[in-house]
Amino acid sequence: MSKEKPFPExxxxxxPGWWLSNSHFTRYMIREWTSFFVALFSLIYIYEISxxxxxxxxxxxxxxxNPGIIAFNIVALPFTLYHAFTWFYLIGKVQPIKLGKTTSxxxxxxxxxxxxxxIISYAVIQILVLR
Amino acid sequence: MSQDIATIRVTRYxxxxxxxxxxxxxxxxxxxxxxxLDALNYIKAxxxxxxxxxxxxxxxxxxxxxxxxxxxxxxxxxxxxHEFKGRTIKVEPLTHFSVIKDxxxxxxDFMHKLVEIKPWIIKEKESPPEEGxxxxxxxxxxxxxxxxxxxxxxxxxxxxxxxxxxxxxxxxAAIALAYRYIEDSRDEGKDVRFPIxxxxxxVWECTLVGECSVxxxxxxxxxxxxxxxxxxxxxxxxxxxxxxxGGK
Amino acid sequence: MIIGGGAAGLRAAIAAAExxxxxxVAIVSKVYPMRSHTVSAEGGMAAVxxxxxxxxxxxAYDTIKGSDxxxxxxxxxxxxxxxxxxxxRLEHWxxxxxxxxxxxxxxxxxxxxxxxxxxxxxxKIGFHLLHTLFQTSLKFENIHRYDEWFxxxxxxxxxxxxxxxxxxxxxxxLASFLAKAVVIATGGCGRIYQFTTNGWIKTGDGMAMxxxxxxxxxxxxxxxxxxxxxxxxxxxxxxAARGEGGHLLNKDxxxxxxxxxxxxxxxxxxxxxxxxxxxxxxxxxxxxxPYGSYVHLDLTHLGAGTIEAKLPFVKELAERYLGIxxxxxxxxxxxxxxxxxxxxxxxxxxxxxxxGLYAAGEMACVSMNGxxxxxxxxxxxxLVFGAEAGIGAAQYxxxxxxxxxxxxxxxxALEEEKRIYDRVLKSERGEKISTIxxxxxxxxxxxxxxxxxxNSLKQACGLIGDLKQRMKNAVVEDKDRVxxxxxxxxxxxxxxxxxxxxxxxxxxxxxxxxxxxARTDYPKRDDAQFLKHLVVYETETVPRIDxxxxxxxxxxxxxxxx
Numbered sequence: 035m036s037k038e039k040p041f042p043e044x045x046x047x048x049x050p051g052w053w054l055s056n057s058h059f060t061r062y063m064i065r066e067w068t069s070f071f072v073a074l075f076s077l078i079y080i081y082e083i084s085x086x087x088x089x090x091x092x093x094x095x096x097x098x099x100n101p102g103i104i105a106f107n108i109v110a111l112p113f114t115l116y117h118a119f120t121w122f123y124l125i126g127k128v129q130p131i132k133l134g135k136t137t138s139x140x141x142x143x144x145x146x147x148x149x150x151x152x153i154i155s156y157a158v159i160q161i162l163v164l165r
Numbered sequence: 166m167s168q169d170i171a172t173i174r175v176t177r178y179x180x181x182x183x184x185x186x187x188x189x190x191x192x193x194x195x196x197x198x199x200x201x202l203d204a205l206n207y208i209k210a211x212x213x214x215x216x217x218x219x220x221x222x223x224x225x226x227x228x229x230x231x232x233x234x235x236x237x238x239x240x241x242x243x244x245x246x247h248e249f250k251g252r253t254i255k256v257e258p259l260t261h262f263s264v265i266k267d268x269x270x271x272x273x274d275f276m277h278k279l280v281e282i283k284p285w286i287i288k289e290k291e292s293p294p295e296e297g298x299x300x301x302x303x304x305x306x307x308x309x310x311x312x313x314x315x316x317x318x319x320x321x322x323x324x325x326x327x328x329x330x331x332x333x334x335x336x337x338a339a340i341a342l343a344y345r346y347i348e349d350s351r352d353e354g355k356d357v358r359f360p361i362x363x364x365x366x367x368v369w370e371c372t373l374v375g376e377c378s379v380x381x382x383x384x385x386x387x388x389x390x391x392x393x394x395x396x397x398x399x400x401x402x403x404x405x406x407x408x409x410x411g412g413k
Numbered sequence: 414m415i416i417g418g419g420a421a422g423l424r425a426a427i428a429a430a431e432x433x434x435x436x437x438v439a440i441v442s443k444v445y446p447m448r449s450h451t452v453s454a455e456g457g458m459a460a461v462x463x464x465x466x467x468x469x470x471x472x473a474y475d476t477i478k479g480s481d482x483x484x485x486x487x488x489x490x491x492x493x494x495x496x497x498x499x500x501x502r503l504e505h506w507x508x509x510x511x512x513x514x515x516x517x518x519x520x521x522x523x524x525x526x527x528x529x530x531x532x533x534x535x536x537k538i539g540f541h542l543l544h545t546l547f548q549t550s551l552k553f554e555n556i557h558r559y560d561e562w563f564x565x566x567x568x569x570x571x572x573x574x575x576x577x578x579x580x581x582x583x584x585x586x587l588a589s590f591l592a593k594a595v596v597i598a599t600g601g602c603g604r605i606y607q608f609t610t611n612g613w614i615k616t617g618d619g620m621a622m623x624x625x626x627x628x629x630x631x632x633x634x635x636x637x638x639x640x641x642x643x644x645x646x647x648x649x650x651x652x653a654a655r656g657e658g659g660h661l662l663n664k665d666x667x668x669x670x671x672x673x674x675x676x677x678x679x680x681x682x683x684x685x686x687x688x689x690x691x692x693x694x695x696x697x698x699x700x701x702x703p704y705g706s707y708v709h710l711d712l713t714h715l716g717a718g719t720i721e722a723k724l725p726f727v728k729e730l731a732e733r734y735l736g737i738x739x740x741x742x743x744x745x746x747x748x749x750x751x752x753x754x755x756x757x758x759x760x761x762x763x764x765x766x767x768x769g770l771y772a773a774g775e776m777a778c779v780s781m782n783g784x785x786x787x788x789x790x791x792x793x794x795x796l797v798f799g800a801e802a803g804i805g806a807a808q809y810x811x812x813x814x815x816x817x818x819x820x821x822x823x824x825x826a827l828e829e830e831k832r833i834y835d836r837v838l839k840s841e842r843g844e845k846i847s848t849i850x851x852x853x854x855x856x857x858x859x860x861x862x863x864x865x866x867x868n869s870l871k872q873a874c875g876l877i878g879d880l881k882q883r884m885k886n887a888v889v890e891d892k893d894r895v896x897x898x899x900x901x902x903x904x905x906x907x908x909x910x911x912x913x914x915x916x917x918x919x920x921x922x923x924x925x926x927x928x929x930x931a932r933t934d935y936p937k938r939d940d941a942q943f944l945k946h947l948v949v950y951e952t953e954t955v956p957r958i959d960x961x962x963x964x965x966x967x968x969x970x971x972x973x974x975x
Contacts, residue, residue: 041180041181041894041895042180043180043263043264043265043271044178044180044185044186044263044264045263045264046260046261046263046264048261048326048329048330052326052329053326055236056236056237056376058374058375058376058379059326059374059376062372062373062374062375062376066372124373124375179893179895180895181893181894181895182893198645198646198734198735209847209898209899210845210847210851211847213890214845214846214847214889214890214891214899215890215891215893215899217891217896217897217898217899218898219444219448220613221444221448221450221612221613221614222448222450222452222453222612222613223612223613223646223648224453224646224648224649224730224734225729225730225733226452226453226537226540226726227447227448227449227450227452227453227612228447228448228452229444229448243733265583265895265896266893266895266896269896272445276445276560279548279551280551283551283552284548284551285506285507285548285549285551285552286505286506286507286549288505291505292505294497294498294499294501294502294505295498297462297501298462298501298504298505298510298517298518299504299505300515300516300517301512301516302512302514302516303512303514306509306511306512309509310509313509313541313544314537314540316447316452316540317445317447317544342548346507349507351505351507352507
């Protein structure tokens with residue numbers, strides 16, 4: 035049985051502006067872009083902590099006072115917050131927590147995640163900064 | 166019962182006549198309880214017998230009648246005309262698929278992907294029917310039940326930009342179905358299915374757009390299935406790293 | 414070669430493929446198999462799994478009594494014995510049945526069944542069954558699919574089947590398939606009626622093709638009306654809604670069934686319930702709405718828990734299509750066409766009597782449903798007799814040499830090509846397909862409905878004869894080849910008219926009331942004259958009616974009281 039197509043099918047391609055067609059897609063794209071700021075911020079942050087760890091406390095503080103770094107932090111803050119928001123929004127849906135036979139609802143999982151975040155943050159501050 | 170007039174703007178593509186698609190407008194009288202599919206049927210019966218689309222059950226379960234209604238992938242049998250009151254209703258073929266004619270798209274790709282994920286119970290040996298059913302608890306059923314509700318209507322593919330940009334992506338429905346079998350307590354085929362869903366164009370291609378789960382007309386959450394498969398895969402990889410010999 | 418990708422067709426394909434891995438099995442279907450109308454079945458499938466309180470004889474008796482004693486009892490006995498095995502196979506293949514706390518498949522009550530024996534997967538058994546079968550069929554490398562191919566005729570040469578002709582809908586080209594054996598499983602023909610639960614694709618194609626190939630259609634006058642359809646759309650509200658405890662109420666809020674089936678109430682058989690609703694309507698105790706009269710289906714006392722766990726699809730349909738929440742509001746319902754008890758005559762193994770041709774599912778008439786089918790028997794029927802037909806065809810094929818594409822088969826194929834492309838497609842001056850279709854549906858609805866009589870049936874026979882003449886000049890508006898649904902609709906309508914005619918003629922010939930066939934001019938069952946099957950043969954002029962005996966093994970006909 036021949037399967038050749040006597041007439042062409044019409045193929046459509048996504049244009050460069052596809053993510054503007056639907057507000058969900060636009061929000062998704064913004065979330066993807068925030069990753070850039072989150073990554074850059076994380077790198078700078080790790081570098082600062084490593085300076086602290088190696089005892090170069092002054093150069094670490096100098097770096098933190100650098101106007102360029104402050105400006106970057108101001109810009110990165112909303113992006114990071116947005117990223118964190120989407121992360122916590124998704125995590126409750128993607129990884130519900132199982133306790134015995136009941137499965138958590140998204141908001142319950144979200145709550146557990148936030149509580150965990152606070153505990154871990156406190157521990158990190160205790161161990162690394164306030165020791 | 167009062168009758169209003171809806172303007173339906175339908176994509177026409179007739180490969181024997183047209184080089185590319187165009188829109189055609191039809192005026193359809195409608196009542197409150199009429200859906201977009203009823204309008205298409207009205208057009209076909211009364212205005213233009215050449216209009217071409219798929220449909221059958223008109224109760225949201227056969228999965229034939231998907232189209233982009235006002236830019237959103239929907240079952241035309243479940244989209245009511247009155248919701249668009251006063252506006253022209255645009256009905257286009259599902260996106261990311263090539264168009265055979267008018268609203269009819271080519272779904273060969275999904276049919277191949279469906280076979281790829283081996284959507285059947287894999288068992289070393291099927292027990293004879295005389296021995297009775299395999300027992301399954303309500304909780305075990307619950308683990309995969311929603312993913313077995315996929316009607317293969319292709320709305321999730323139409324909504325997925327990842328699939329739009331890379332046709333090789335296994336896609337929401339196929340992965341949801343793979344996960345449905347992976348989570349089925351009767352199935353023993355995880356080792357066979359894992360490599361398939363974790364391939365380069367499998368679950369890791371998904372970047373959590375989440376639109377698949379928004380458009381699904383049957384309440385299936387393919388995004389969840391994909392992320393769960395990722396987690397299963399990651400824990401499995403970790404386990405085999407820690408216990409290279411037979412940690413399961 | 415299997416025509417049809419629903420429950421019976423897929424089950425036949427799997428049976429044939431399993432029996433002989435060297436055999437090439439083709440499934441030719443006008444839609445992708447998972448679109449087949451099996452998908453819409455809701456309530457469940459019957460099989461004796463609970464042997465602590467149930468047994469084969471009880472299932473057989475319920476089925477035979479339900480059939481108003483027109484069922485062939487040897488077929489029913491075979492069916493009830495095979496039913497549990499087939500259900501367990503389906504479970505093994507992955508069907509997500511609802512479960513009891515101990516992990517066994519749950520069972521629910523259903524109309525006409527004296528105990529709980531209907532297996533279910535919430536209220537979407539048809540959907541799950543179809544997808545399970547389809548996905549399981551993908552496992553077999555010797556099953557080849559021809560999706561969206563529309564079969565137009567069965568090629569018969571020298572008294573045996575040599576294959577079929579089919580249109581590849583996508584390209585619009587007609588091709589001949591040569592096959593050693595053919596199983597037809599194309600389902601029912603509800604679309605000959607105006608108000609039906611059946612999907613658009615249910616156009617009796619296989620019934621008409623077999624009829625044209627000389628095989629008789631049996632019990633065609635037996636058309637089942639389901640008592641609970643949504644009044645505007647004909648969408649089915651499953652019998653499981655009553656199985657789970659739902660009530661039917663008239664406008665006085667009275668459970669009117671106590672006057673008709675006092676012992677069974679809402680779990681009475683469908684034919685009696687549909688007529689009860691019609692009587693309530695006729696006697697002014699029904700509601701009046703924009704789509705005619707209706708009664709209420711009350712589920713409010715079941716509670717949100719039961720409705721969401723066991724009837725989620727009912728809730729979804731009522732909410733989406735009527736804006737009604739069945740947890741708090743009543744669902745308006747009225748009776749409408751649902752199922753064909755009749756169909757292509759076959760024996761217990763799906764064999765039609767024409768060498769090489771087998772049939773199964775709704776389009777076949779074994780006959781295990783007689784004059785009225787019990788709800789939830791039909792899906793199991795598709796599995797049991799689908800498997801039988803698949804095995805029968807495979808065994809027959811193994812004994813046969815390959816057919817030749819010489820004359821006269823080639824001539825038949827050319828003739829078919831001329832019929833479709835030179836006559837049906839080219840016709841320029843005539844009526845629209847949709848006009849003739851609407852008139853046929855109106856005729857069947859008005860004259861061959863729940864209640865029938867001599868005058869109106871005679872009118873129907875005449876009207877359908879006229880429509881057949883008008884069909885010869887009907888115009889297909891779409892002249893293209895690629896994906897021409899207008900052409901397919903014309904060929905389907907041509908099939909439907911043949912089937913409609915057999916129903917009208919058979920209904921005229923059965924001068925008694927039995928099961929779903931209710932004659933106002935002959936209101937009583939007449940075992941002396943009509944305890945037999947009517948079979949319809951095609952002739953050059955009007956259909957010829959003949960009879961066949963009913964097989965009675967152990968259950969003598971008795972009054973049918975519920």
